[in-house]
Amino acid sequence: xxxxxxxxxxxxxxxxxxxxxxxxxxxxxxxxxxxxxxxxxxxxxxxxxxxxxxxxxxxxxxxxxxxxxxxxxxxxxxxxxxxxxxxxxxxxxxxxxxxxxxxxxxxxxxxxxxxxxxxxxxxxxxxxxxxxxxxxxxxxxxxxxxxxxxxxxxxxxxxxxxxxxxxxxxxxxxxxxxxxxxxxxxxxxxxxxxxxxxxxxxxxxxxxxxxxxxxxxxxxxxxxxxxxxxxxxxxxxxxxxxxxxxxxxxxxxxxxxxxxxxxxxxxxxxxxxxxxxxxxxxxxxxxxxxxxxxxxxxxxxxxxxxxxxxxxxxxxxxxxxxx
Amino acid sequence: xxxxxxxxxxxxxxxxxxxxxxxxxxxxxxxxxxxxxxxxxxxxxxxxxxxxxxxxxxxxxxxxxxxxxxxxxxxxxxxxxxxxxxxxxxxxxxxxxxxxxxxxxxxxxxxxxxxxxxxxxxxxxxxxxxxxxxxxxxxxxxxxxxxxxxxxxxxxxxxxxxxxxxxxxxxxxxxxxxxxxxxxxxxxxxxxxxxxxxxxxxxxxxxxxxxxxxxxxxxxxxxxxxxxxxxxxxxxxxxxxxxxxxxxxxxxxxxxxxxxxxxxxxxxxxxxxxxxxxxxxxxxxxxxxxxxxxxxxxxxxxxxxxxxxxxxxxxxxxxxxxxxxxxxxxxxxxxxxxxxxxxxxxxxxxxxxxxxxxxxxxxxxxxxxxxxxxxxxxxxxxxxxxxxxxxxxxxxxx
Numbered sequence: 001x002x003x004x005x006x007x008x009x010x011x012x013x014x015x016x017x018x019x020x021x022x023x024x025x026x027x028x029x030x031x032x033x034x035x036x037x038x039x040x041x042x043x044x045x046x047x048x049x050x051x052x053x054x055x056x057x058x059x060x061x062x063x064x065x066x067x068x069x070x071x072x073x074x075x076x077x078x079x080x081x082x083x084x085x086x087x088x089x090x091x092x093x094x095x096x097x098x099x100x101x102x103x104x105x106x107x108x109x110x111x112x113x114x115x116x117x118x119x120x121x122x123x124x125x126x127x128x129x130x131x132x133x134x135x136x137x138x139x140x141x142x143x144x145x146x147x148x149x150x151x152x153x154x155x156x157x158x159x160x161x162x163x164x165x166x167x168x169x170x171x172x173x174x175x176x177x178x179x180x181x182x183x184x185x186x187x188x189x190x191x192x193x194x195x196x197x198x199x200x201x202x203x204x205x206x207x208x209x210x211x212x213x214x215x216x217x218x219x220x221x222x223x224x225x226x227x228x229x230x231x232x233x234x235x236x237x238x239x240x241x242x243x244x245x246x247x248x249x250x251x252x253x254x255x256x257x258x259x260x261x262x263x264x265x266x267x268x269x270x271x272x273x274x275x276x277x278x279x280x281x282x283x284x285x286x287x288x289x290x291x292x293x294x295x296x297x298x299x300x301x302x303x304x305x306x307x308x309x310x311x312x313x314x315x316x317x318x319x320x321x322x323x
Numbered sequence: 324x325x326x327x328x329x330x331x332x333x334x335x336x337x338x339x340x341x342x343x344x345x346x347x348x349x350x351x352x353x354x355x356x357x358x359x360x361x362x363x364x365x366x367x368x369x370x371x372x373x374x375x376x377x378x379x380x381x382x383x384x385x386x387x388x389x390x391x392x393x394x395x396x397x398x399x400x401x402x403x404x405x406x407x408x409x410x411x412x413x414x415x416x417x418x419x420x421x422x423x424x425x426x427x428x429x430x431x432x433x434x435x436x437x438x439x440x441x442x443x444x445x446x447x448x449x450x451x452x453x454x455x456x457x458x459x460x461x462x463x464x465x466x467x468x469x470x471x472x473x474x475x476x477x478x479x480x481x482x483x484x485x486x487x488x489x490x491x492x493x494x495x496x497x498x499x500x501x502x503x504x505x506x507x508x509x510x511x512x513x514x515x516x517x518x519x520x521x522x523x524x525x526x527x528x529x530x531x532x533x534x535x536x537x538x539x540x541x542x543x544x545x546x547x548x549x550x551x552x553x554x555x556x557x558x559x560x561x562x563x564x565x566x567x568x569x570x571x572x573x574x575x576x577x578x579x580x581x582x583x584x585x586x587x588x589x590x591x592x593x594x595x596x597x598x599x600x601x602x603x604x605x606x607x608x609x610x611x612x613x614x615x616x617x618x619x620x621x622x623x624x625x626x627x628x629x630x631x632x633x634x635x636x637x638x639x640x641x642x643x644x645x646x647x648x649x650x651x652x653x654x655x656x657x658x659x660x661x662x663x664x665x666x667x668x669x670x671x672x673x674x675x676x677x678x679x680x681x682x683x684x685x686x687x688x689x690x691x692x693x694x695x696x697x698x699x700x701x702x703x704x705x706x707x708x709x710x711x712x713x714x715x716x717x718x719x720x721x
Contacts, residue, residue: 096604114604117387136391137384138604156601157629157658158388159636174391176636179658180601199658225701227663249662 022323023279025286026067026080027295028055029312035069036295036311037085038286040279040320043297043307047085051078057099058317061124062106067319070097070111077111077122082321092129094120098140099183103166104148112139112153119153119164133169135162141195143184145208154181154195161195161206173211177204183275185234185243187258196231196245203231203245205261217261219247219254233275237282237300244298246273246287253287253296255303265303269296277318288315346393349640351631352416352424353378353400353624354409354436355451363533363570366683369618374427374450375400376613377621380605381628383612385635394635396628403428410439417443422643425627427451427620430461437463446643448627451620454504458671459707462714465643467650467672469626470619471592473508475706479678479690480560480583480590481512482704486692489557489581493550494523495572497585499565506562509584516695521554528567539571546575553577560584587682590690593622594681599689602660626659626674633657647672662689668703671714675702 025038028051035055037047052071060067060082067080070093077091077100093100093111097120100111108130109122117137121130136158143152144166151164154177161184163173178200185194186208193206194217203217219229230248236258237243243256249272255265270289277286278300285298288311295315297307353375362368370376378398385396399419403412409432416424417440424440425448426433434457437447441463449457449468457463458472484492492513496506506523513520526549550559550572559576561584563569569586581587595616598606605625609617617625630650634640639649649655650672656664661677668675678690695704703709 096607115607137387138601155388156604157384158391159633159658160388160391162391171391179656179664199664200656201664227700227702230663 024082024321024323025277025279025295026058026060026069026319026321027286027288027311027315028058028069028317029314030054030056030290030316031314032312033071034312035067035080036315038295038309038311040284043309045309045311048312049080049085049087051080051087052076056316057097059100059102059319060321062102062104064321067321068100068109069317070100072096072098072114077109082323089127091122091124091127093122094118094129094132099142101142101144101151103144110142110144110151110153112142114138114140114156117155119151121169131169133164133171135164135171136160136174140182141184143186143193145186145193146188146190150208152184152186152193152195154184156180156182156198159197159200161193161204163208163211175204175206175211175213177206177213178202178216182232183234185236187236187240188238189240191240192258194234194236194243196234198230198232198248201226201229201231203234203256215261217245217254217256217263219245219250219263219266221250221252221266224250232273233287235276235278235285237278244276244285246276248272248274249291251289253285253298267296267298267303267305269298269305270294270308274315275317277320279320280322286318286320288318290314290316346395347635347640349394349396349423349631349635350419350421351378351382351396351398351628352419352421353398353427354403354412354416354424355400355427356403356405356407356429356432360566361533362566363568367566367570369620370613370615372613373618374425374620374624376609376615377617377624378425378450378628380609380612380621381625381632384608385628385632388632388636392636394640396632396635398628403432409433409436412436413439413443413445416440416445422446423631423646424448425450425624426466427624430454430457433457433466434461434463437466441465444643446646448630450623450627455508455707458673459713462671462716464672464716467627467630467647467667467674469623469630469674471676471678472673472706473505474511475676476590476592476678477505477508477512478515478705480588480680481509481516481518482690482692482695483588483680483688484558484560484583485516485518486694490518491556492518492520492558492560493553493556493580494520495550495559495561495563495568496523496525497563497565497567497569498525498527499567501564502562505564505585509560509562520560521556524549524553526563526568528565533566542571543575546571547577551577556580558583559587561586588687589681589683590678591619591681592676592678593617593619594679594686596681596684597660597679597686599686600660600662605660622659626657626665629659630657630674663702666700668709670709670712670716672716673706675700675705677702678705
């Protein structure tokens with residue numbers, strides 16, 4: 001009998017060890033009130049987690065233990081344990097959280113509260129609020145500079161990127177961009193900040209030292225009316241050479257040469273593409289397609305869409321976790 | 324060249340530095356002729372601050388932005404009585420140092436105000452009147468329109484009815500001038516988009532009260548009788564801006580047919596139930612401040628004050644001419660929770676905008692409908708387009 005138990009024990013150990021290598025994508029489904037978990041080896045939804053009302057912003061914590069998902073209509077951020085894939089706790093995000101970002105230490109979380117014109121600061125371990133910064137109307141995009149010193153928030157109706165000094169928690173600069181700025185991303189070396197303007201239809205490339213827009217990335221797709229081009233999510237490769245910009249109801253992702261800021265290619269994905277995430281090593285890029293209820297998988301080296309996976313209703317955000 | 328560069332440099336500094344410079348005050352007037360508008364449904368009786376509340380919310384939004392730019396916005400609303408002279412009210416605006424004003428006035432009064440303001444360099448934003456003539460033969464170069472026109476509303480509705488394959492319309496028109504104008508717009512829309520009006524009927528306003536102690540007993544038999552003899556139709560379209568009869572039509576027609584136009588499925592620029600494209604955030608802000616739902620008039624005023632705010636953010640709020648040039652430039656795009664940017668028609672200063680179709684509870688659809696194409700902007704499939712316009716801004720008195 002003992003050998004059987006021992007054998008089972010080994011099998012279990014192997015069984016546990018194997019998924020530890022798996023890479024999972026977590027997709028927030030805004031209307032479905034669920035998070036779809038995709039196994040990126042099989043490209044299959046392996047679990048659907050019930051979460052709160054209107055899940056949008058979603059991100060893995062630095063320690064890899066939790067996937068955080070902002071459930072705006074429940075005024076909270078839920079914590080999904082990446083081991084069990086279950087909601088285990090919540091963070092006091094303040095009203096209507098949408099996007100958020102962790103500081104480089106992984107101790108603090110900065111949350112955009114759309115209804116309140118504020119950015120709330122949360123101690124993740126203690127699950128408490130530490131304070132708030134007043135910003136413009138309808139704060140949304142959140143980003144921290146690679147050196148960890150500056151927090152960026154974009155406000156959708158004020159049409160600015162606010163530069164917040166993290167030591168003093170004071171706004172040190174405001175940079176005007178085009179209408180409805182929704183997302184901000186630094187180049188990995190911190191040399192540029194990209195801000196997408198959904199209604200303006202552009203991505204502003206900001207010099208983070210001078211606090212000026214040095215260039216605007218524009219998009220044109222033959223046969224498509226200009227109003228349909230609505231940039232939202234931005235992902236820049238680790239080497240800082242290539243940027244991917246999700247263009248919303250244009251149903252395309254623009255591939256941008258990050259040195260010249262020219263569009264190299266448009267990738268046709270699902271309908272109303274919102275946000276994206278790279279798998280480890282930037283082999284694949286996943287995009288959430290809100291209206292077609294699916295996720296497109298892009299082979300980054302080939303710049304080709306290789307697969308589409310059905311998820312829940314109105315997918316919005318995506319993050320990747322290594323198990 | 325050097326001057327341009329210097330100006331650009333100054334601009335960058337202004338925007339990026341949080342300096343304690345002197346605050347610029349931007350005062351906006353608001354001329355309105357209120358008075359209770361009669362309605363069949365209690366739910367449709369406008370609040371006393373209808374429109375003004377939308378302007379106030381936009382003032383708040385502008386001020387949140389303004390604190391980063393050392394700009395402060397203020398609103399001064401004036402209620403005009405029927406006998407008050409709009410030209411005199413414009414004089415008061417000028418005396419109080421205002422060069423920008425929202426106007427919610429009937430067409431004739433609006434034109435008086437606009438012409439009085441012309442010589443004194445005032446720019447107006449029409450947030451109430453939907454008359455096409457104010458954007459056509461009576462257009463003015465100093466009046467921007469954030470309210471849509473009757474033809475935009477009628478086209479928005481017609482596109483949906485045609486998309487739905489409800490092409491045979493029974494048109495019922497009220498006996499007031501505004502009803503007839505809306506009927507004109509609906510006839511034009513039917514022709515443009517391929518619907519057929521199988522019959523027209525007039526519903527005479529005999530001057531009865533909308534509320535009586537005897538209630539709706541008679542109406543229940545009147546409406547079936549009124550619609551009994553009509554040829555077969557897919558939908559009953561009502562033109563009743565005066566709100567005399569249209570709300571009595573649904574569920575009471577002889578044939579079981581949907582109602583659209585002034586009741587049933589209503590085309591509008593805004594609705595308290597609209598929550599797409601981030602609109603929920605605006606709706607929440609509005610309800611929090613005013614404890615009621617946001618109306619189309621509130622939205623027209625919000626958009627007008629936000630347009631001024633956008634011009635100010637881009638440092639073009641100095642004078643009306645500069646502001647109009649900015650609205651005409653590619654830099655201007657108003658985000659107003661309609662799923663796409665709103666821009667200004669340069670030939671008559673009308674704000675392009677999608678039209679919502681509301682059943683009074685939810686948004687049923689948003690026009691332009693798929694398939695209605697346009698070489699410049701699909702929004703220009705709604706209303707009178709550039710080639711048809713009678714507006715000559717250069718020749719207008721404005």
